[in-house]
Amino acid sequence: MNVLVWYENKPLPEAVEAERRIYPNGIHGALGELFVTQPDFLVRTRVMQDTGQGLTDEDLDWTNVLVYFSHKHWRDIADDRVAAMQKRVLEGMGLLLLHSSHASKIFSRLMGTRTQCLRWREADEWQRVWTVNPAHPIAQGLEKEYFIIPKDETYGEYFEIPQPDEQVFLTTSQGGEVLRSGCCWYRGLGRIFYFSSGHETYPVYYQSEVRQILINAVRWVHTGNKRIGWPNWARESGFIE
Amino acid sequence: MNVLVWYENKPLPEAVEAERRIYPNGIHGALGELFVTQPDFLVRTRVMQDTGQGLTDEDLDWTNVLVYFSHKHWRDIADDRVAAMQKRVLEGMGLLLLHSSHASKIFSRLMGTRTQCLRWREADEWQRVWTVNPAHPIAQGLEKEYFIIPKDETYGEYFEIPQPDEQVFLTTSQGGEVLRSGCCWYRGLGRIFYFSSGHETYPVYYQSEVRQILINAVRWVHTGNKRIGWPNWARESGFIE
Amino acid sequence: MNVLVWYENKPLPEAVEAERRIYPNGIHGALGELFVTQPDFLVRTRVMQDTGQGLTDEDLDWTNVLVYFSHKHWRDIADDRVAAMQKRVLEGMGLLLLHSSHASKIFSRLMGTRTQCLRWREADEWQRVWTVNPAHPIAQGLEKEYFIIPKDETYGEYFEIPQPDEQVFLTTSQGGEVLRSGCCWYRGLGRIFYFSSGHETYPVYYQSEVRQILINAVRWVHTGNKRIGWPNWARESGFIE
């Protein structure tokens, strides 16, 4: 399974040092290191500063799963890259969107809503991640009905997303917010998972439960679908390319 | 629209006085008073001490909507009454289940899971009721994305329910729990709404947002369905009565 | 309730005469005549040839529900009109999409998929519209589990839509196709219903069951939502306008 880890890699000046201390190789580096532990994953990392913003047609054709972490500069992704990503998802690419990627163009395009819209606060609060669908593949390996992340950015509702096809996690914060934090959608031949944890100035991606979820999620969004040219009649009708 | 308000009416000894102070006519009385404010509702109240446990065939045939509040004595409802309620829901009766009714036999029968299973704590905590589907009919009339109930019993996940067909509310507590607290299901020709707020020793049902939700919910679960004998072939096959 | 009926009004040359014979005042005229029978509906009709393509900001602000019928010229709708419609739906406008409107830009934008993609055939075939959620408000008033449309255009799967939040109808054709033909979605503060019946050269919109569904659907997509400025924090954050 080919896994492309993409990171915006442009932290705000005030966060640069904290991020470097926690993730010396960047978030893409940390995620890459996690995924290479899986013998059946072939991992590549890209950042927004790379050629074609790190999302060239070659990159997108190569990968089966795109792990995507954007942040404040979500508006900078070129429209043709967004269109390419959407097409690939509809043709079978899995998409794992992390944390601030809720604001990404690709997410709001696939959802049809203003996914930028949620409540947020950086306040060093603890978060509790609750499993509300323990039968779900992404929830496998978690021992208890919730686990605690000692510090993360607080996100809260109202989160303008379509009702998830499957709701796996809900996250509550010390301040009393809640977010639908682990959400699955099917779009065409592809699968999408949004997971809210992981502000880049906290060591969230080193936590064992989170690492379990990330690996489960990559496996779940991976469809193995490569139905080039399907469905045929729509193509022949000229409706879709 | 005929509305039957049913209450177990058997509070624990230690709660009798608090409940009487807050709800002098019982919870059924308070809910009945709320619903008669609607010109198109015809309201009847019953308690478990009534004939046929207040759920006779005549009661169930009369009503379009059953508003149900059970508590510690949920095991006492006779199986034939549970079967009658299930049949009526499948034939078009609306069912509004409140608070501790999550443990009721009728709820777990319609869901197929052990709905008794949730986390609970009586600790005078505040609760925040978040609207996560603001387009939903049951959420109409609420001004903000959440409202606060100053004191209520805390319920929390893991709540063994099927994924709701529509998730309208989530409730967080002072202690950090969350519950899928406003949940819709379709079963046969009927509609069901579970709403978690309303411990009987707090004045929750006098709160304006809660009253708005209760009225919306009665209207939503009401189907107007009376398709006696439908679907025909299954009846003719002898599969169902 | 304000209802705006919008029709593309540009039939293919070979269909002009058939359509005129069946719908002398156009489809928008026929639908308008149906909706004015409801005492609480205030109806306006627009066509693509009107000012602002019949979808001006004033039109969209005026209406609570937009009934939309586009056909072969779906590509002609200006992007700023599509954006305006999307914004209005997310802010509470109901949207009823009919038949060939599956190809519309507004539909594919709200869904995030290539909704143009389905199988179709004009072959004078009968269609059976099956009710698979008889508890749903849109299915109220239909006596049997299916009804027949003697002749309509045949649509079939694979239809590239997200899984509907609620699946109300499925339609089978004489040739053996099936389409998820009555589909509900929630998007932000708004509600959407797609209904596939109604090729403009057949008298489908005079059929009583279809008329019942259309009226139910307008009532269902109507939210009564006008939460201008909600949710506040996202607006203040600059995330959304």
Add this chain to the structure above:
Amino acid sequence: MNVLVWYENKPLPEAVEAERRIYPNGIHGALGELFVTQPDFLVRTRVMQDTGQGLTDEDLDWTNVLVYFSHKHWRDIADDRVAAMQKRVLEGMGLLLLHSSHASKIFSRLMGTRTQCLRWREADEWQRVWTVNPAHPIAQGLEKEYFIIPKDETYGEYFEIPQPDEQVFLTTSQGGEVLRSGCCWYRGLGRIFYFSSGHETYPVYYQSEVRQILINAVRWVHTGNKRIGWPNWARESGFIE
């Protein structure tokens, strides 16, 4: 992965010979032979005539997935066996229900509806199985948007089931019926898939697309969950055993 294939094994007298000709070792034999082709499956078969109706606690504890095929004698399963199966599903057992098993007590108990209720006809008709969620794991490996089963029993709506959490397949028949034929549900820690194809007097289970689906389905319903004693607080509260 342990897979228990259970078959009622009591065909109607008039069907005995046809079934023996097509499935010399019974349906359980044929399914067992299919599943042993998978190197990671450990397969056991049981029939209703076995000890404990072939569903002893030892059988249910041993297996990870129960493949269940009941027919006319669905009423004969003892209530304590049904309760045991339900408990095991809620604790993580996968359940694959085939064809006439729609009428089984375990299915209607997990659904809360009268799943016996559907339209049926034995008329040697062809069936078309349409994939409406091509991203779904159970749909993997199917090349086209539909495949044909030359002859099978016709099932049709209205099928009294809750809205599936995921709708994978729809089946149309030569006579114009449709059934929601490939349906997924989550219940507690377990997963359930109902698949309608496979009347025992036709060679349906030798067909390659059907065999692909059956294998995919066993893999999908398998959760790997064995969270004995979870969730704890409900157990300590005495709510569930």
